[in-house]
Amino acid sequence: MSLLKLKAVPDPDSNPNDNAKKTQTIDLGNGSEVVYVPRFVAYDDGWEFFNYLDKHIPWTRPTLRVFGRSCLQPRDTCYVATAGLPDLIYSGYQPHAYSWDDFPPLKDILDAVHKMLPGTRFNSLLLNRYKGSNDYAGWHADDEKLYGSTPEIASVSFGCEREFFLKKKSRKSSQVLERSDEGPPSKRLKKSNNVDQHCFRLKHGSLLVMRGYTQRDWLHSVPKRAKAETTRINLTFRHVL
Numbered sequence: 025m026s027l028l029k030l031k032a033v034p035d036p037d038s039n040p041n042d043n044a045k046k047t048q049t050i051d052l053g054n055g056s057e058v059v060y061v062p063r064f065v066a067y068d069d070g071w072e073f074f075n076y077l078d079k080h081i082p083w084t085r086p087t088l089r090v091f092g093r094s095c096l097q098p099r100d101t102c103y104v105a106t107a108g109l110p111d112l113i114y115s116g117y118q119p120h121a122y123s124w125d126d127f128p129p130l131k132d133i134l135d136a137v138h139k140m141l142p143g144t145r146f147n148s149l150l151l152n153r154y155k156g157s158n159d160y161a162g163w164h165a166d167d168e169k170l171y172g173s174t175p176e177i178a179s180v181s182f183g184c185e186r187e188f189f190l191k192k193k194s195r196k197s198s199q200v201l202e203r204s205d206e207g208p209p210s211k212r213l214k215k216s217n218n219v220d221q222h223c224f225r226l227k228h229g230s231l232l233v234m235r236g237y238t239q240r241d242w243l244h245s246v247p248k249r250a251k252a253e254t255t256r257i258n259l260t261f262r263h264v265l
């Protein structure tokens with residue numbers, strides 16, 4: 025694949041301020057914030073990235089241990105990280121950390137993310153591939169200790185549009201209940217009257233940023249959607265301390 029000259033404001037039909045104009049910043053309260061940039065990567069560049077990643081990433085679908093039971097993660101995954109960082113382990117699974125050099129286009133996307141978000145220096149990336157309507161991400165927070173207490177997470181999406189939900193953690197919700205949709209039904213979070221929910225339709229080429237206390241105070245998910253038949257690839261850039 026030819027390396028793309030990715031710009032932070034790349035939409036060919038728009039004037040240079042367009043991207044900024046469409047950017048939504050949502051104050052979730054108590055020091056949590058979400059930013060959504062619908063056209064972060066231009067449409068055609070986005071499809072080049074999609075095709076490259078779909079074909080060249082060594083996707084795996086690991087078996088996780090959730091509440092003492094084994095279950096297949098309901099999406100494909102891969103992990104990329106700068107050498108020398110502490111290992112990522114979640115739900116009893118320790119992904120192999122590939123190098124950025126293994127997949128040069130990821131460095132172009134990382135550069136564009138850094139330009140869009142001054143002051144960030146992401147050093148790890150979790151890739152997810154949702155192969156159809158049955159693939160999903162259950163309610164969880166990315167609050168592993170290795171990301172610190174107020175991690176900034178930058179999420180870039182390609183391919184099939186999917187809904188991304190955020191809901192405020194209930195006071196009873198604890199770390200043990202995370203990834204709740206991936207455990208047995210009896211252990212899932214009980215529905216609450218909590219009206220603090222937000223939904224974003226994550227467009228092809230979009231960027232969503234979670235920052236502040238979003239991982240401490242909120243859960244997020246990408247639910248199954250019968251109509252979402254085609255593949256979606258999502259990249260979440262994170263900083264391991």
Ligand SMILES: O=C(O)CCC(=O)C(=O)O
Pocket residue numbers: 150152161166179188226244246258260
């Ligand atoms: O696919 C997405 O948009 C979110 C993925 C996610 O939450 C995660 O990998 O932790």
Ligand SMILES: [Fe+2]
Pocket residue numbers: 164165166244
């Ligand atoms: Fe997440």
